[in-house]
Amino acid sequence: MNTFDIQPVNSNTAAALTHKINYKTKPLGALGVLEKIALQVGCIQDTLAPALHHPAIVVFAGDHGIAKEGVSPYPQEVTYQMVYNFLQGGAGINVFSRQNGIAIKVVDAGVNFNFEAHPDLINAKVGHGTKSYLTGDAMSEAECSTAIDKGAAIVKEICAEGCNVIGFGEMGIGNTSSAAIIMSLLCELPLEQCIGRGTGLNDEGLKKKTAVLTAAMDYHANLDKTPFNILKTFGGFEIAMICGAMLKAAELKMVILVDGFITTAALLVAAGIDTNVLDYCIFSHQSDEQGHALMLKKLKAEPVLHLGMRLGEGTGAAVAYPLIKSAVNFLNEMASFESAGVSNKA
Known part of the structure; x- marks a missing residue:
């Protein structure tokens, strides 16, 4: 795995930014969260004059061996079918991205399907889906490192094309199961607080999902719990x-729009x-998937939106982007008390 050189933001x-924000023609703090974003x-x-250039959302798709254990109400084939939906422009992320002028990149990270070449599909396939972690590791060290590096390389290329604000989406039947276990281990929370209904499990399905994931964690009880x-x-x-994409985006000093449960994992x-x-x-938002609120709390993060969304695909990032743009625009275009000749408070 490549190493990343991420510098802390220059505080x-x-x-000077706070002074500029405070002396706009408005009461102190009157634009709320927009001021924090600016x-x-x-x-x-x-x-003092930030700009957002060529916004992009990259949707990574991959299949999961655990999906065959019945942790999702949808069959694994939905992953590749949804990739075609992305490529045809028919998914939620396509709708919101078109509306807000965001470029979409679709990546085959490891779908259990062989796609024909398509101009809008990036082939970064590491394998035909991961293995079931119920009886082994989902990925080898080499596969995991390769995936991280490929994500980083994709972002490096997008940045070189002039993009400085980027979001990430995902598609993969079974991936809320992976995210729940990752959350449980890294947030040190009981698994039951991390597991949700995913794509719409009923009570019986949720019970089965919990049993499967509990068994998987028991199988790996002696795991050396480093993030990698x-x-x-x-x-x-x-x-x-x-x-890998997030780490590279931060290294390149890009603004990262974080979506929901999977991307936060x-x-x-x-x-x-x-x-x-x-x-x-x-x-960008707090997902309606159980566990996301606790993830955000762990990260001390304040989501921009609370819309009860849990679609994934990067849709929360796409819907929030106009608000990020509004924050930058008011900072750059709104008059100051001095420039407008407006009296400030006594």
Whole structure:
């Protein structure tokens, strides 16, 4: 696995940015969360006049061996079928990205299907899905490292094309199971607080999912619980690629729009590798998937939106992006008391 050189955000700019924000023609703090976002983006870019260029969302798709254990109400084939939906422009992430001028990149990280070449599909396949972690590791060390490196390489290329604000989405039947175990181990929380209904399990399905994941954790009870080991043991190719993508985006000083439960699980791993990645993250929303609120609490993160969404695909990041843009625009375009000739409070 490549190493990453992530520098902490330059806090020296914060004082000047705060002054600029406070002296806009508005009551102090009147733009609420938008002011916090403006401050963060300005610090990330180390400027009083930040700009968002060529926003992109990368959707990584991968299959999971654990899906064959009945942890999802949907068959594994839905993963590749949804990739085709992304490529045809028919998914939720396509709709919201078109609306908000965000470029979409779709990546085959490890789908159990052989796609024909497509101009809008990046072939980064590490394997035809992970193995079931009920009886072994999901990935070998080499596979996990390769996935992390491929995610990083994809972001490096997107950044070179002029993008400086990026979000990540995912598609993979069974990936809420991986995310739940990753969360349980890295947040040190009971598994029951981390498992949710995923794509819509009923009570009986949720009970079965809990039993399967509990058995998997028992099987790996003696695991050396480093972030990398947890990822290779329980993760997915798409989750590993998102982890590498986030680390590289932070190294390149890009603004990272964090989506929901799965991508935040990838971020837990990334932050375990280098905590400085968190300086570059804006948390777009709080997912309705059980566990995400506790993930955000662990990361001391304040989500921009609470819309009860749990679609994945990067949809939360796409829906939140206009608010990030609003924060940058008010900072750059709103008059100050001095420039507008408006009296400030006494």
